[in-house]
Amino acid sequence: DAGVIQSPRHEVTEMGQEVTLRCKPISGHDYLFWYRQTMMRGLELLIYFNNNVPIDDSGMPEDRFSAKMPNASFSTLKIQPSEPRDSAVYFCASSLTTYQPQHFGDGTRLSIL
Amino acid sequence: GNSVTQMEGPVTLSEEAFLTINCTYTATGYPSLFWYVQYPGEGLQLLLKATKADDKGSNKGFEATYRKETTSFHLEKGSVQVSDSAVYFCALMGDTGRRALTFGSGTRLQVQP
Numbered sequence: 001d002a003g004v005i006q007s008p009r010h011e012v013t014e015m016g017q018e019v020t021l022r023c024k025p026i027s028g029h030d031y032l033f034w035y036r037q038t039m040m041r042g043l044e045l046l047i048y049f050n051n052n053v054p055i056d057d058s059g060m061p062e063d064r065f066s067a068k069m070p071n072a073s074f075s076t077l078k079i080q081p082s083e084p085r086d087s088a089v090y091f092c093a094s095s096l097t098t099y100q101p102q103h104f105g106d107g108t109r110l111s112i113l
Numbered sequence: 114g115n116s117v118t119q120m121e122g123p124v125t126l127s128e129e130a131f132l133t134i135n136c137t138y139t140a141t142g143y144p145s146l147f148w149y150v151q152y153p154g155e156g157l158q159l160l161l162k163a164t165k166a167d168d169k170g171s172n173k174g175f176e177a178t179y180r181k182e183t184t185s186f187h188l189e190k191g192s193v194q195v196s197d198s199a200v201y202f203c204a205l206m207g208d209t210g211r212r213a214l215t216f217g218s219g220t221r222l223q224v225q226p
Contacts, residue, residue, distance in 0.1 A: 004156075033213055043157075043202065043216040056211055091156055098212040099164075101147065104156035 002026070004105035006092050012111045018080040021108045024073055025094030033093040033102060034067055034077050043091075049075065082112045115140045117203050119217035126224050132190040134220045136177075136203035139184065144205040146170075146179050146186040147214065151200045160188075160201070193224045 005024040013019060025032045033048040047057040052069045060067070064083070069075040079086055089109050093102040120135040138144065145164045149157040161170030163179035163186065170177050175190045186203060203217040 031212070042218045043214075045211075045213045045215075048213050050212075056213065093157075098206075099145070101159045101162060102214060104149075104158070106154075106156045 004092055004094050004103050006090075006105035006108050008108060009106065010109045010111075012113065013082060014113050015083055016081045018078065019082045019086075019110060019112075021077040021090050021092075021110070023075045023077070023092030023105060025075070025092070026103055027073065029094035029096050029103075031095045031098060031102075032069060032075050033095075034075070035091040035093065037089040037091060037107070038087075046077070046090075084112045086110065087112050115144065115205055115207050115215040117205055117215055117217035119201075119203050119220050122200075122219070122221040124220060124222050126193055126222070128195055128224055128226055129192045130224075132188070132193045132197075132222065134188040134201055134203075134222070136186045136188065136217060137184050138186065138203075138205050140205055140207055140215075142208045143181075144207050146177070147204045147206070148175070148177055148186070148188050149202040149204060149216075151202065151219070153199075157202060193222070195224045195226055198222055198224045 007022045034046040037043045046059045047067045049069045067077045089107045091107045093104045095102045116139045147162045148160040150160045151157045161172040163170040166181035168179045177188045200219045200221045202219045204214040
């Protein structure tokens, strides 16, 4: 079975540009999570969805960040405008239920110049 | 709130040495506990889990026992290999409220031949 698929794997862009990260969860998984990994703060939850509905977005750092899940097989995380401090690795994960383990994608390494 | 504390790394061992990575947690109720492993350039992979007190999770020679009395979930392996070199993350999911993982800061393991 295909795992969680994220794209792009790497993104380098200039500050002020819009950045869109994409995620395809494992088919049949009802929960989708977005995490951010930095050296300073480690792994942080940004937002998670249940059946395409955002449940908890308290980890989204500010209004420049937005996430959507238009259907069960696709989610996006947008940053507009981007800033250098947004540079990080962004992971998407999905799980069958809340009690099942989360499966992670390989991440998107984002560099904002 | 929930939190996870891991021992600082890097941990450097020779091949076939015994490994222990300490993990303690703070949470109310009965959280589920996990160890994830991250190889360079990849996402996190579930290594093992335990969902209730005294459960022992095991996989690929790694073990960890859920100790509620000491709020610990230490990772052990009897004989490490060079291929075990990676970053190891301890994590928990609470049994109420936010249905997402809280991660420790990660411990880098380096195994030398």
